[in-house]
Amino acid sequence: MMHRTILPLLATSLVLLGFTPSSPAAAAESGLRGVPPATVVMEFPEELGAMQRPAVEFDHAAHTKALEAEGCEKCHTVDDKGLTPALTATLNVDDRNRLIDVYHDTCMGCHEQRAAESLKAGPVTCGECHQRRAPGESERVAMAFDYSLHARHVRTYPEKCDTCHHVYDEVEKKLRYEKGKEEACRGCHGAVDVEKNLSLANASHRQCIACHLDRARQQLDGGPTECVGCHDAATLREIKPLEEIPRLVRGQPDSLWVKAPGATSAMVAFNHLSHEPQQEFCTTCHHDRLLSCAECHGLTAASDGGGVTLERAHHMESSEYSCTGCHRRVTSNRDCAGCHLGTSLAGGQGACKTCHDGPRPSKEDPPVLQTGSPQVAELAELPAASDDFPEKVKIDVLVGEYEASEMPHLKILARLDAPIRSNRLARHFHGTVEAMCAGCHHHSPAGERPPRCAACHGPTAAATVDKPGLKVAYHRQCIGCHQRMGIDKQGCTDCHAEREVAP
Amino acid sequence: MSMSRRGFVGSLAVGAGALSSGAADAGTIEHFEGYPGRYGLLHDTTLCVGCRSCEVACAKVNALPEPKQPVGDLDVFETVRRSTTTAFTVVNRYQDGDDGNPPIYRKLQCMHCNEPCCAAVCLVHAFTKTPEGPILYDPEVCIGCRYCIMACPYYALSYEYDNPIDPQVLRCTMCYPRIKEGLNPGCADACPAGAITFGRREDLLMVARDRIRKFPDRYINHVFGEYEFGGTSWLMLAGIPFRELDLNEGVTHESLPAIGTSYLSVVPLIVTIYPGLLAAFYAFTKRKDTLAKRELEAALAEARVLGEEEMKAKLSHAAERAKKDKEKAVEVAVRKALAEQGEGGPS
């Protein structure tokens, strides 16, 4: 029966996921006892009822080491399907009390046997396994299978994507391979087992570890076969990423038009190739399946897209996956935050055109995009110092308790210019000097000789439009930017000397 | 039964009134929003950097001595201060900023409430809520009872206890003379961070809401002073809960005068009902006394009459008996004489 396999699988998966994978740092911060990654916490899931004794913290690593000679088969089933994570003895056991007996017989039985053979053995008394401990937090980290790791696997099995990738055929009710439809595991495998669809943990353990074991047995270089190999933060840090990660090829275009059936606005030319190395996983953007956004997100909200329209999918600023969301996160870098996180930037219609500068959708096919489209120009050199472009600006309109301030105008520009010059995204959105000027000289036409601050900021605040007065405008603009960019000039005398007020 | 705001403010503006609460519109269902176009100040505590320029400016504008602790001295924030007779406003630090977040400051002063309890409880009407917003104090009538200081929930008032001749109640005046001239209050002009904005209260409320809408992660979604105890002229924005800034968070929207002086509506009832009631008691008592006296007299009279008749009856009975006895004695003597005569014969 289904539940004979499911119950122990359920029990095991919930046991493995008994603690939400965290990290040693998180555990230390929360003040809880850290539980090492290789420790499996054995406790019943809710459906089986509460346990009479505390959960057992099973040191899987120690057992793997002790039973090295006998291998995983000692406890697990390893077959052509892979390695079954549930203990072999617990398969087909659906009764709670029977399950308890199975665990006790298996564990204690083995320990007693080894003890009889004068080998190092585990405990046989209740309290030694079911130890009462302070609340703990797992130090297990989630495995991050990024481009680099994927590339190493591809190097080992070039052109053999079917080694790992499969799809489930609903009609024939079995797994098969379909070229060009390779997905991230996460796309189908969720947090828990759903009928025959294993949880991500169970699926990975079954598939990955079996293969690694196989290669290990054949004396080939392979991946880790123990828990710490994938789930220990320190071990993971030691895995060096490839210096040059080859592109993950799955038939994706280099550049494409972003469009959707029924959409009417100008199309967006999207450089997929340049975006790929910005993330570690395809799923950073293709958060569900490796499809284009319009496949799930329609022009109107639908359940397919989780109620998110295509427009929101692209433009929602708070989203992790949308274009705008990711670009906005980039602007919180120190080099960008001075202007972008200040309150002074106006949005405006101009920003739309930066992306939506393609042709409108029509019956005809859109023009073919070359690799590298859309092009982003290099920045022109900053102009030399002149009256229109002063090197220093003397701000003396508000001299009172302090002397005039000498603002190093060109130095500031150079500081802002350097990171823009080297950043493709920045150049795409504001690749002209005028655009950079608008960061400080806001709410006015960009270009040479912008209006003086005092032209719009009166001596006192205009309360109705929440526009600060001139003194506040200067302080908020300058000091605010310094704070956001981590520049240490934030005190009064850093910008203007105190004035000896004449009697 | 509480007074409407207009009735309350109206009675304040009028001044001397009858002994009754003077609420012309007590019990009305209308809602008085306050004088339209009145001014207020918006204090955005997320912008305050604790520079205390406002304290220096306030001292200058009001001809007070400069703050004892100079502006650069950060030790002043070790204690939580309050306003005094020589410092109408102070800035306190409510969070240290040790945890990587910036320290949090707040400026405190008289809040210039919409319905000031100081004005309601003053027995000589020394406080006036002006149509422009500030509350004014008249030292010419103040008797120094200090009820206003007791009542103020913001601890904003101070008293010159060391002055035997003309002690005054002192507090922030919202720079009323400057406002009348079209200038801003001193603190608003001085703040370099723009943490204080001066303007019409209704405009400032919209500005505050707009800031919350634009930066929801920066602000708690609440403008303190909009409704608390009827609302204040000083409005506050903050990024931490207001109770951590030593403000009365979550208090009723009902004004303190309504809560605290509505009891006075019972006074006319006592004055009108008691006299009749007590006179009635006195009349009952008097009547009881009179009735008791009458009963006593009646009982005495009856006793007297009864006594007389009884006496008469006794006397006549005794006379009867005496007569009978006499007749019997005569009879016995006659019989004896006859018997003697019969025995002896005439000898």
Next chain:
Amino acid sequence: MSIATADSGRNGIFTPFNLITGAILLGGAIILTIRFTTGLASTTNLSDTNPWGLWIGFDVMAGVALAAGGFVISSAVFLFGMKEYQPVVRPALLTGFLGYALVVIGLLADLGRPWRLPYPFIKQAGPTSPLFEVSLCVALYLTVLFIETTPAVFEWLGLKWWRRLVAQLTIVLTIFGLILSTMHQSTLGAMFMVTPTKLHPLWYSSQIPVQFFVSAIAAGISMIIVEGWFSHRAFHHQVQISDDQFRDINFGLAKGGAVVLVTYLAVKVVALSLENEWRLLATGWGAWYLVELIGFVVTPCILFAVAYRERKLGLARVAAAMTVFGVVLNRFNVTFIAFNWQVPHEMRYAPAWTEVWVTVSLITFAVVVFRWIAHRMPIMYEHPDYPALH
């Protein structure tokens, strides 16, 4: 009527009583002189955070409550016909009058500008203020009490016509006095309704006016017993009623005291229920509240009842003293102990010794004046030439 004066005896005017009270009064006068020449700061611990202290807490708040015996007993005798209490009417009225005079003197010491005391009536009124109503009622009631004590004075001076005139005013004055007392006794409590955030929720209630009024009645009754305790002994030679009659009066008052205290307890319990504050009783402040309630309301209530039943005068006197103390404690709590309860410890108020001395000297002053009047005028007895008032 030969009246023994306080001046008789070997020592002349330097009797122990005179020496002690004289020293107290002299000290008080010196302190008040300093207060009026240098301001309140030099002789009090008042501050911006604590504007009202012992002088308001005792002289005004407690003083008005303790002087309530006047209206209680005069209403009982003249309006409700309880003639058996006639002998204590005059002492109670005199206590009341001196009590209210003490209130005014204490107020003059505490006000920032005492010469402006009449301002609410002559310069500018603030009729929205509970304090305005209190001051008006107290001023009028002081006048009423003054007139109610004049019969004794006129009898002493032999002014028959004046005496007859004021005697005819008795009923009107008693009614007026009860009206005024109801209003200002309760409004003294109502004054704190404007401070919901500053007065501890166990003491703050919408029922505070009723609580103050009822406790004032209890305090008045108790003060008559306490005052009678001392006067009966000090003026025994004047007293015309028998010991039994005196005891009966005291037990009657004790019975009244028990009933009023039970009513007060009920009002307090209702107040707790209205605001659903039961859980606050488990806090530190709750313990202090229970000390006030159980120790100085419930206990004297029971003692009064027992004293009445067992006819134990000593017990009734103890109960009366406890009630007086309890009412004073309640007024202190509302004015400066449970008031400002959330203020940091270093900014809380405790009275300065100068404040205590002035309060004690005001009480001494009242006692001295009482004694002087009672020695000379028909307070403790009825003048044979004049008919009893009603």
